[in-house]
Amino acid sequence: xxxxxxxxxxxxxxxxxxxxxxxxxxxxxxxxxxxxxxxxxxxxxxxxxxxxxxxxxxxxxxxxxxxxxxxxxxxxxxxxxxxxxxxxxxxxxxxxxxxxxxxxxxxxxxxxxxxxxxxxxxxxxxxxxxxxxxxxxxxxxxxxxxxxxxxxxxxxxxxxxxxxxxxxxxxxxxxxxxxxxxxxxxxxxxxxxxxxxxxxxxxxxxxxxxxxxxxxxxxxxxxxxxxxxxxxxxxxxxxxxxxxxxxxxxxxxxxxxxxxxxxxxxxxxxxxxxxxxxxxxxxxxxxxxxxxxxxxxxxxxxxxxxxxxxxxxxxxxxxxxxxxxxxxxxxxxxxxxxxxxxxxxxxxxxxxxxxxxxxxxxxxxxxxxxxxxxxxxxxxxxxxxxxxxxxxxxxxxxxxxxxxxxxxxxxxxxxxxxxxxxxxxxxxxxxxxxxxxxxxxxxxxxxxxxxxxxxxxxxxxxxxxxxxxxxxxxxxxxxxxxxxxxxxxxxxxxxxxxxxxxxxxxxxxxxxxxxxxxxxxxxxxxxxxxxxxxxxxxxxxxxxxxxxxxxxxxxxxxxxxxxxxxxxxxxxxxxxxxxxxxxxxxxxxxxxxxxxxxxxxxxxxxxxxxxxxxxxxxxxxxxxxxxxxxxxxxxxxxxxxxxxxxxxxxxxxxxxxxxxxxxxxxxxxxxxxxxxxxxxxxxxxxxxxxxxxxxxxxxxxxxxxxxxxxxx
Numbered sequence: 001x002x003x004x005x006x007x008x009x010x011x012x013x014x015x016x017x018x019x020x021x022x023x024x025x026x027x028x029x030x031x032x033x034x035x036x037x038x039x040x041x042x043x044x045x046x047x048x049x050x051x052x053x054x055x056x057x058x059x060x061x062x063x064x065x066x067x068x069x070x071x072x073x074x075x076x077x078x079x080x081x082x083x084x085x086x087x088x089x090x091x092x093x094x095x096x097x098x099x100x101x102x103x104x105x106x107x108x109x110x111x112x113x114x115x116x117x118x119x120x121x122x123x124x125x126x127x128x129x130x131x132x133x134x135x136x137x138x139x140x141x142x143x144x145x146x147x148x149x150x151x152x153x154x155x156x157x158x159x160x161x162x163x164x165x166x167x168x169x170x171x172x173x174x175x176x177x178x179x180x181x182x183x184x185x186x187x188x189x190x191x192x193x194x195x196x197x198x199x200x201x202x203x204x205x206x207x208x209x210x211x212x213x214x215x216x217x218x219x220x221x222x223x224x225x226x227x228x229x230x231x232x233x234x235x236x237x238x239x240x241x242x243x244x245x246x247x248x249x250x251x252x253x254x255x256x257x258x259x260x261x262x263x264x265x266x267x268x269x270x271x272x273x274x275x276x277x278x279x280x281x282x283x284x285x286x287x288x289x290x291x292x293x294x295x296x297x298x299x300x301x302x303x304x305x306x307x308x309x310x311x312x313x314x315x316x317x318x319x320x321x322x323x324x325x326x327x328x329x330x331x332x333x334x335x336x337x338x339x340x341x342x343x344x345x346x347x348x349x350x351x352x353x354x355x356x357x358x359x360x361x362x363x364x365x366x367x368x369x370x371x372x373x374x375x376x377x378x379x380x381x382x383x384x385x386x387x388x389x390x391x392x393x394x395x396x397x398x399x400x401x402x403x404x405x406x407x408x409x410x411x412x413x414x415x416x417x418x419x420x421x422x423x424x425x426x427x428x429x430x431x432x433x434x435x436x437x438x439x440x441x442x443x444x445x446x447x448x449x450x451x452x453x454x455x456x457x458x459x460x461x462x463x464x465x466x467x468x469x470x471x472x473x474x475x476x477x478x479x480x481x482x483x484x485x486x487x488x489x490x491x492x493x494x495x496x497x498x499x500x501x502x503x504x505x506x507x508x509x510x511x512x513x514x515x516x517x518x519x520x521x522x523x524x525x526x527x528x529x530x531x532x533x534x535x536x537x538x539x540x541x542x543x544x545x546x547x548x549x550x551x552x553x554x555x556x557x558x559x560x561x562x563x564x565x566x567x568x569x570x571x572x573x574x575x576x577x578x579x580x581x582x583x584x585x586x587x588x589x590x591x592x593x594x595x596x597x598x599x600x601x602x603x604x605x606x607x608x609x610x611x612x613x614x615x616x617x618x619x620x621x622x623x624x625x626x627x628x629x630x631x632x633x634x635x636x637x638x639x640x641x642x643x644x645x646x647x648x649x650x651x652x653x654x655x656x657x658x659x660x661x662x663x664x665x666x667x668x669x670x671x672x673x674x675x676x677x678x679x680x681x682x683x684x685x686x687x688x689x690x691x692x693x694x695x696x697x698x699x700x701x702x703x704x705x706x707x708x709x710x711x712x
Contacts, residue, residue, distance in 0.1 A: 022190035025101045025236030029062035046083040046216065051076040054227050064238045068219045072227030079118055081216030081239035086122040089211055090199050094241040100217050100234055101190040102133055107230035110136040110221045115232070116184075117195055117239075118218035121210035125170060125177040128209075130159075130198050133187040135221045135232060144181050149205050151185070155194035158185040163207055165367055171213060174323060180207050195239075215239050299598045303333035305609035307659075309563070310334035310371060312572035314533065317360045319580065324596040328576050331598075335365040336373040336532070336572055343383060343402055350386045350398070353405055362413060373572070374410065374417035375532075376467060377403050378451045380438035381422070392443040399447060400454050407459040416570075418467040418499055418532070419455050420448050424484055429476030433484045449493050456494035467499030467532055472558075473514035474504070482521065489525055497528035502558055503574070506550040507539035509557075516561040523567035530570035531558055535581060535589035536601075542586065551588070552604035559605055563612045632668025633657030643668045685710050 032042050034049045035057045041047065043062025054073035060066045060080055070076040081098065090096060098117055113135035120127055131140055149161040164179035182198045199209050217239060219232040302311045312334025319325045329335070339345055340357035347353055365372040378399060387398060407417070423441070425434040440447045448466075455464050466485055470477040481498075488495050500518075504510060522529045536551040544550070562568035579585040579594035591602040632643035635656040644660045644667040658669035685701040685708040699710040 021099060021236045022101055025065070027059075027061045027063070027065045027067070027235055031059055031061045033057060033059045041083075045080055046214065047078070047080040048216075049078045054229075064217075065236055066217075066234050068232040068234075070221060070231075071229045073221070073223070073229070074227055075220075075222040076228065077218065077220035078232075079216040079218040080234070080237055081117075081119075081214065083214045083216075084212040086211045086213045089121075090196055090209060093212055096195040096199075096215055096239065096241055098193045098195055098215070098217055098239045099191075099236060100132075100193070100238075101236040102219070103189070103231075103233040103235060104135060105231040105233065107135050107221075107232075108228065109223045110228045110230070111223050112136050112138075112140070113221045114140065115219050116217070117193055117198075117215060119215040120171050120213040122172070122213055123210040124208055125172060125175065126180060126208075126210055127166075127170065127177060128180040128198075128202075129182070129218075130193055130195060131181065131183045132191070132193060133184070133189060135219075135230065139185075139187070140181075140183050144183065149207075152201055154182060154201050155197045159183060159198070160185065161201065161205065161207075163205075169323060174321065178207070190236075299331070299602065300606055301331045302602075302606055302609060303331065305606065306333060309609075310530075310570040310572075311609070312336060312370075312373065312570060313576055314338040314572065314574045315361060315364065315576065316340070316580065317357055317364070319576070320360070320364060322596075325576055328592050328596040328598075329364070329370075330368060331602075333370050334373060334570060334572060335361065335368075335370045336375045337361040338575070341374055341406075342376055342379060343387065346406060347387075347402060348384050350384075353409075355409055358410075362410070372414050373530075373532075373570070374406075374414040376418035376421035377406060377455065378419065378440070378447065379421040380436065380440050383439075388439050390443075395440070396444045396447075396450065399444065399450055403451055403454045404458050407455060407462060411459055411462075414462070416463040416465060416497070416530075417455065419451050419464045419495075421467045422469065423448050423466070424468055424477060424481050426470060426475075426477060428480035430479050431483050433480035448488075449491075452488070452493050452495055463496040463528065464494060465497040465499050465528075465530065466495055467501065469501040469503050469533070471498075471500050472502050472504060472510040473518050474508055474510055478518065482518070485522075485527070486525055489527070495527065497530060498522055499530045499532035501533040501574075502531050503533060503535055504554060505537035505539040506541050506547060506554065507537075509536070509554045512557040512561060515558060516564055519561055519565040519568050523565050527567065528570075529562070529565070529568040530572065531562055531568070532570070532572050533574040534558060534572065535574045535583060535587075537583055537587040537589050539587075542588065547588070548600045552601040555591070555601050556604050556608050559608050560612070563608070631670035636668035641666055641668060643670070684708060 029043060032040070034040070034047075037050045039046075039048045040060075042060055043064075045060070045062065045064045047058075047060040047066065049056070049058040049068075051070060051073045052075045054076070055071040056073050056076055057069045058066060058078040060078075064080055066078060066080045068076070068078040082096075084093065100116075102115055114129060114131050115133035115135065117130040117132075118128070134140060144162050144164075147163045149163060151158055151160050153159075159182040162179075162181040162183070164181075166177055166179055170177050180202050182201070195215055203209060217234060217237040219234065221228045221230070221232070311332055313329065313332045314336050315329060316338045317340060337345075337358055340361045345357050346355060362372050387395070390398060403419070423436055423438075425436045428434045435441045435445075444450065452464055455462065466481075466488070468477075468481050471481045472478065485495060485498055500515075502510075519529050534555065536554045538544075538547045538551065541547045541550065559571055562571050573591055575581045575590050577592040577594050577596045578588050578590050581587065581589050583589045585594050588599075591605065592598055633656055636659070637643065656668075660667050660669040701708050701710050
């Protein structure tokens with residue numbers, strides 16, 4: 001009883017203290033008004049103003065309070081608090097608290113926002129957030145972190161904890177670092193944040209904290225449109241080491257003079273190279289749509305409108321040190337290595353398997369929450385001399401060994417591989433087909449069958465694709481490849497899908513009805529289809545004023561045809577920026593320009609995704625359906641979709657409600673439909689069985705850019 005009384009007294013004391021500054025706080029002390037990006041200090045309190053556009057200002061006071069005013073800003077932040085010298089951990093410094101009071105005024109057009117605590121540690125390098133409020137309509141959701149640890153009571157309130165691993169700009173330059181988040185379930189305008197309590201909870205979850213660099217009260221807002229406007233006033237803001245009732249202990253560890261900050265702001269011209277995380281924070285909006293930037297511009301991400309459809313790109317590790325390139329990669333949810341996973345990249349010397357480049361591609365994809373596509377196990381071109389010059393017996397054994405070793409290495413990581421690439425001769429026309437007269441065919445005439453049969457034996461759950469070019473409905477080879485694949489199926493060769501490369505030009509482009517019909521015919525064979533290497537040359541029309549519009553039509557026709565057929569589950573562009581393309585930058589064949597800025601072709605593809613709800617994928621689900629007959633959200637039915645007729649397995653959740661799939665069509669699930677929940681609050685995987693990580697809890701996959709649990 002005495003212990004309970006003691007707690008009651010302590011809570012009452014804290015409540016009285018909070019009530020005092022929540023009801024009567026006002027700015028006091030000296031002040032400085034900043035109207036451009038600036039890092040500074042006043043009265044021993046560090047501060048920063050940063051915005052990427054608009055007419056903005058912030059006033060900082062020596063008591064730690066501040067006021068943020070933004071007008072037509074795409075992204076805006078201001079913060080005030082303590083800086084440290086990165087020599088002591090939070091436990092060595094003492095218990096860290098923050099008091100804040102937020103007053104919102106005339107807030108308009110805010111798509112994402114974070115109000116709370118922001119900071120960094122070193123060794124390990126960690127960027128952390130405690131989000132207690134937001135200026136946007138929506139609470140920051142699951143998109144903030146690749147790994148969701150679950151909901152926890154911290155300092156008397158429910159918070160959801162997330163974790164990310166990122167590579168990009170940081171306080172120590174471009175490098176890999178961790179991100180930790182605690183997001184309050186119920187926003188509050190005023191109160192005391194026990195920062196150390198969050199640190200302690202994170203550490204219980206294995207989220208290691210380093211030596212403190214800073215901890216500040218943060219106000220940030222961003223817009224996906226013309227800009228956000230309003231005022232976020234903090235008449236009381238104080239970060240301190242003490243006992244949680246405003247009493248500050250002596251602290252000799254602070255380093256708030258910013259003596260080393262000679263630039264306009266903390267990490268150069270602005271916090272993240274050009275702006276924070278590109279153009280806004282993680283590129284995410286409050287309604288779960290994500291924006292990012294590549295230098296000076298901002299754009300919506302294709303993956304945010306793709307749902308479970310795989311929208312992808314060919315990548316190359318030689319460009320992974322380019323920040324703008326990495327930001328552009330975030331637009332996609334699917335990656336393929338341009339060259340790094342081919343035989344020439346893995347086994348340049350016989351029997352010496354070097355997976356480093358392919359592994360690094362895969363790791364980058366995993367870091368960005370992307371699925372990864374394997375390309376290609378067997379191809380006649382660019383082969384090492386030992387392979388090309390081998391006799392028939394040695395070559396046959398080498399094919400079997402290479403397929404075996406590679407698939408074993410990536411078992412459970414890569415769910416789809418191009419097993420054989422470009423085996424049909426370009427002169428093939430119509431129902432007949434002619435094998436390419438390569439060294440492979442000359443020495444091992446059945447090399448295609450051999451590669452596929454070996455792959456199925458080694459990795460029964462991997463999807464096995466045949467991939468080829470000039471198969472888009474323009475040339476006679478299109479029908480030849482179709483008949484070749486049909487013959488493979490009829491003979492029982494284990495093929496699961498076809499890759500249509502789609503290297504085309506505005507001068508010679510597929511007609512929509514032909515590519516749509518072709519994909520439909522592959523569906524009829526029971527095969528999946530991926531558009532695998534799409535680029536569009538400007539050809540003879542490069543100087544035309546409307547060439548981008550013509551290229552956009554080619555990109556969108558391919559996507560529309562794919563989305564119109566349930567067996568077409570992937571759409572990949574062969575490179576990020578024009579300067580990366582094997583075509584050469586002058587052909588302007590990709591979705592981004594050479595500076596990794598999205599072009600009008602990108603916008604056209606984005607609009608198709610917005611307008612067309614992708615067909616459900618054919619991947620087998622792993623959880624059991626639950627009954628939800630005839631009831632679902634009106635937001636779903638108002639879009640023309642039906643409620644699921646009888647059984648409903650929730651495969652996607654958004655602001656419209658719960659989505660299921662029946663007869664390869666999206667349908668609405670009732671609110672009573674059960675959603676399988678795995679460890680730590682994560683949903684069970686619905687449409688994937690690909691294992692990305694294994695820990696003490698079990699196997700983990702990725703769906704909708706979030707971790708999911710794979711049931712045994």
